[in-house]
Amino acid sequence: xxxxxxxxxxxxxxxxxxxxxxxxxxxxxxxxxxxxxxxxxxxxxxxxxxxxxxxxxxxxxxxxxxxxxxxxxxxxxxxxxxxxxxxxxxxxxxxxxxxxxxxxxxxxxxxxxxxxxxxxxxxxxxxxxxxxxxxxxxxxxxxxxxxxxxxxxxxxxxxxxxxxxxxxxxx
Numbered sequence: 001x002x003x004x005x006x007x008x009x010x011x012x013x014x015x016x017x018x019x020x021x022x023x024x025x026x027x028x029x030x031x032x033x034x035x036x037x038x039x040x041x042x043x044x045x046x047x048x049x050x051x052x053x054x055x056x057x058x059x060x061x062x063x064x065x066x067x068x069x070x071x072x073x074x075x076x077x078x079x080x081x082x083x084x085x086x087x088x089x090x091x092x093x094x095x096x097x098x099x100x101x102x103x104x105x106x107x108x109x110x111x112x113x114x115x116x117x118x119x120x121x122x123x124x125x126x127x128x129x130x131x132x133x134x135x136x137x138x139x140x141x142x143x144x145x146x147x148x149x150x151x152x153x154x155x156x157x158x159x160x161x162x163x164x165x166x167x168x169x170x171x
Contacts, residue, residue, distance in 0.1 A: 044169025055159025069131030085154035086146030
């Protein structure tokens, strides 16, 4: 029996029609983004995030204090090693924390600086933060393209599958 290998070109859904003799079977195919993050509109702690048409985040405002900003929590889509990459913005930090079923942090947080790590056993959700690192926060008006993907190699940024997850304030 032979094997069939299919490589997705871009995210989306289609179907594959297979025929063997008089038997035909249609198989649905879904290609997901390699960007495992989920985020969407959020407002709080002086910052507002909206989603641009390309799926990147646009952050505006002035954080109400250092280590204040925006956050999103979503189910952890993978196990194993992941890489965080993206564009940095002066005065803002982007980090991801792995959470257990009780919402407690497991292991170290992932920052753009320590961008490769193994998802700890027991991780059920991820917590994405966009926070001010400035002692006296300054106004922001920037686009952010951050990506979390399986493996250790950063690829070109890709829109996440979920850009409609409501976020909130990180206090």
